[in-house]
Amino acid sequence: MINALVVMGGLSLFLGLVLGFAAVRFKVEASPLVDKIDAILPQTQCGQCGYPGCRPYAEAIARGEADINQCPPGGEEGVRKLAELLGVEPKPLNAAHGVAKPKSVAVIDEKLCIGCTLCIQACPVDAIVGAAKQMHTVIASECTGCELCVPACPVDCIRMVPVQEDITTWKWKYPVIPLKAA
Amino acid sequence: MRTLHPFPGGVHPPEHKLESNSRPIGSAPLPSLLVVPLLQHIGNPAKPVVEAGEKVLKGQLIGKADGYISVSVHAPTSGKVLAVEPRPVPHPSGLPALCVVIEADGEERWVERSPIDYLNLGVSEVRNRLRDMGLAGLGGAVFPTYVKLNPAPDAAIPILVLNGCECEPWITCDDRLMRERAPSIIEGARIMRHLLGAREVIVAIEDNKPEAIAAMGEACRDTDFELVVVPTLYPSGSGKQLTQLLTGREVPSGGRSTDVGVQIFNVGTAHALERAVHHGEPLISRVVTVTGNVRRPQNFEALIGTPLAELVKLTGEPRDDTTGYIMGGPMMGFDLHSTAVPVVKAMNCVIARSDRLFPPPPPPLPCIRCTRCAQVCPVRLQPQDLYWFAHARDFGKAQEHHLFDCIECGCCAYVCPSHIPLVDYYRFAKSEIWAREREKKAADRARERHQFHLFRLEREKKERAEKLAQKAAAAKATAAMPNPDADAKRAAIQAAIERAKAKRAGVVPRNVEALPPDKLQEIQEIEARRAKLREVMEKSGEDQA
Numbered sequence: 115m116i117n118a119l120v121v122m123g124g125l126s127l128f129l130g131l132v133l134g135f136a137a138v139r140f141k142v143e144a145s146p147l148v149d150k151i152d153a154i155l156p157q158t159q160c161g162q163c164g165y166p167g168c169r170p171y172a173e174a175i176a177r178g179e180a181d182i183n184q185c186p187p188g189g190e191e192g193v194r195k196l197a198e199l200l201g202v203e204p205k206p207l208n209a210a211h212g213v214a215k216p217k218s219v220a221v222i223d224e225k226l227c228i229g230c231t232l233c234i235q236a237c238p239v240d241a242i243v244g245a246a247k248q249m250h251t252v253i254a255s256e257c258t259g260c261e262l263c264v265p266a267c268p269v270d271c272i273r274m275v276p277v278q279e280d281i282t283t284w285k286w287k288y289p290v291i292p293l294k295a296a
Numbered sequence: 297m298r299t300l301h302p303f304p305g306g307v308h309p310p311e312h313k314l315e316s317n318s319r320p321i322g323s324a325p326l327p328s329l330l331v332v333p334l335l336q337h338i339g340n341p342a343k344p345v346v347e348a349g350e351k352v353l354k355g356q357l358i359g360k361a362d363g364y365i366s367v368s369v370h371a372p373t374s375g376k377v378l379a380v381e382p383r384p385v386p387h388p389s390g391l392p393a394l395c396v397v398i399e400a401d402g403e404e405r406w407v408e409r410s411p412i413d414y415l416n417l418g419v420s421e422v423r424n425r426l427r428d429m430g431l432a433g434l435g436g437a438v439f440p441t442y443v444k445l446n447p448a449p450d451a452a453i454p455i456l457v458l459n460g461c462e463c464e465p466w467i468t469c470d471d472r473l474m475r476e477r478a479p480s481i482i483e484g485a486r487i488m489r490h491l492l493g494a495r496e497v498i499v500a501i502e503d504n505k506p507e508a509i510a511a512m513g514e515a516c517r518d519t520d521f522e523l524v525v526v527p528t529l530y531p532s533g534s535g536k537q538l539t540q541l542l543t544g545r546e547v548p549s550g551g552r553s554t555d556v557g558v559q560i561f562n563v564g565t566a567h568a569l570e571r572a573v574h575h576g577e578p579l580i581s582r583v584v585t586v587t588g589n590v591r592r593p594q595n596f597e598a599l600i601g602t603p604l605a606e607l608v609k610l611t612g613e614p615r616d617d618t619t620g621y622i623m624g625g626p627m628m629g630f631d632l633h634s635t636a637v638p639v640v641k642a643m644n645c646v647i648a649r650s651d652r653l654f655p656p657p658p659p660p661l662p663c664i665r666c667t668r669c670a671q672v673c674p675v676r677l678q679p680q681d682l683y684w685f686a687h688a689r690d691f692g693k694a695q696e697h698h699l700f701d702c703i704e705c706g707c708c709a710y711v712c713p714s715h716i717p718l719v720d721y722y723r724f725a726k727s728e729i730w731a732r733e734r735e736k737k738a739a740d741r742a743r744e745r746h747q748f749h750l751f752r753l754e755r756e757k758k759e760r761a762e763k764l765a766q767k768a769a770a771a772k773a774t775a776a777m778p779n780p781d782a783d784a785k786r787a788a789i790q791a792a793i794e795r796a797k798a799k800r801a802g803v804v805p806r807n808v809e810a811l812p813p814d815k816l817q818e819i820q821e822i823e824a825r826r827a828k829l830r831e832v833m834e835k836s837g838e839d840q841a
Contacts, residue, residue, distance in 0.1 A: 157746065258742045287724065291717075
């Protein structure tokens with residue numbers, strides 16, 4: 115009886131020490147789940163989800179505060195991937211946060227631009243170049259299409275232009291098989 | 297005799313070579329308008345260096361190579377640049393791409409041509425010259441030739457293979473080229489061997505081209521090149537399959553033939569290289585087979601940029617039942633969207649399509665898992681599984697099953713009893729995966745830039761706060777420190793005040809100097825009273841306080 119208690123007690127003490135040591139020695143600094151969620155998000159940094167950027171949204175999802183269907187740029191596929199990662203049922207996009215749109219880039223009408231720098235301050239990825247009282251322009255290859263610069267412009271000289279397919283980005287279409295020749 | 301090592305699978309479709317290979321290579325007349333795309337090779341498009349209105353000479357540079365995987369583009373004839381604008385190009389998408397449109401002046405005046413002294417120039421210098429000459433593989437893949445002649449430092453290329461297999465049905469441009477210009481091809485191979493430092497040169501030709509074999513054999517007589525006649529089996533002309541056939545070495549998954557010490561060039565590329573090195577001619581023309589549903593199928597040497605409609609006209613009036621044109625062979629080629637597209641470096645063959653020659657396939661039926669596709673796959677893939685994954689858009693699984701080792705030869709679709717367009721599914725899956733990779737890269741860059749943006753805002757805030765703190769501290773310091781300048785100023789002000797006071801004290805009121813003594817006394821009394829009153833008031837004020 116005593117022997118059994120001593121053995122079991124000793125064993126649990128020893129294992130507890132091992133676990134405690136492991137918890138300290140192999141401590142994970144950041145939550146790897148946040149990184150995984152962040153990797154799925156499209157990095158548009160548009161804030162349509164209600165958080166100031168993709169990473170804060172990822173953190174909110176990881177904490178269980180935000181739902182997985184608040185990211186319109188990620189689209190249904192993004193929701194599906196998040197659902198897969200988190201082991202929950204996918205659901206349609208929440209229309210309150212906007213609807214999925216084709217990928218666009220911002221274009222500044224250079225004739226109208228007054229050089230106020232407000233759009234430069236609004237851009238989350240520093241994709242607009244220019245200086246005070248100088249014309250601004252968007253670096254199209256770095257623009258994520260977040261639309262944050264559009265409301266910032268006091269003269270409404272920024273518009274979103276959908277990205278056109280060219281022969282280097284063109285994709286083979288899913289083979290469509292006619293059921294019956296007309 | 298070399299022992300051949302047959303690759304797995306392969307098919308032998310009807311050859312249809314006799315239609316076009318009995319006539320010599322015709323020379324296509326100079327068209328009035330040439331449309332030269334700036335992207336005719338694999339890699340980055342060339343950067344245009346001419347503008348609308350500019351006069352150009354035949355062979356003049358009009359597009360400069362941009363980046364490592366890129367080659368230059370040249371004016372195919374002398375004339376005037378009408379525009380640099382997007383025009384329809386031969387591409388499965390049918391989308392337009394940037395082209396230089398040249399109106400020929402008919403003079404065919406050449407730019408100054410300087411042959412390359414490849415024996416005395418450095419190898420790297422010769423390669424750069426070849427890039428500037430616009431050389432790209434003419435077998436159909438148009439990979440920049442100078443890159444292929446630049447093996448990795450640690451990878452020796454002991455074997456150079458000259459590919460004259462031309463295994464796709466209908467195409468005969470290499471066949472005719474070998475028959476008519478064998479010495480030039482062999483000379484080109486000699487230069488390639490020098491640049492690569494290859495020990496052996498093998499010339500591989502399928503056994504359905506006896507005339508070409510004879511001509512090439514004649515040209516090889518004084519060399520140590522080995523002419524190997526390979527059995528006619530599609531796709532023996534594919535680089536990896538030919539490597540295996542000739543050497544028995546299988547190219548590893550995801551690798552290239554250079555990984556097993558073999559570099560392969562098309563015979564057309566060797567010919568173009570000879571023209572570039574010995575005659576200083578950039579790549580501005582190529583031999584194109586025009587066949588299929590046309591009256592006189594033939595090969596033509598056509599300038600790059602020649603509109604397809606004009607090329608097709610050389611074979612006689614187009615037939616009424618022609619339903620379209622295929623670029624390349626029937627196995628790997630694609631349908632062209634219009635006849636306005638120009639001849640490009642990749643265009644080895646144009647086949648006029650008709651329902652008689654190419655009956656539309658019956659509607660596809662479900663896969664019955666007969667695995668005939670797996671039996672003919674030259675890469676030993678499982679096409680039926682790949683089809684299943686691509687069909688279900690399960691791209692991860694497709695990649696796990698080596699989708700990217702598929703060479704899109706079309707053998708599987710050719711034998712499929714259910715007529716499933718298998719290659720279309722693989723192409724769809726591949727381009728989806730590439731698109732995802734592009735998106736992923738863009739997202740990663742956006743994440744990085746956003747993080748830097750946040751870091752920059754934080755840094756600017758800190759810098760501003762530091763600046764303010766510094767300013768405040770400086771102000772305090774100046775107040776505390778004895779400042780000789782300020783002291784002197786203060787002293788001067790004080791002195792001025794004193795001076796003014798003294799002046800005021802010295803002044804005697806003028807209205808009291810000539811008064812009678814009684815008045816004076818009265819004034820003094822009043823003054824005394826006033827002084828007393830002031831004293832009292834001051835006292836009471838102090839008391840109140």
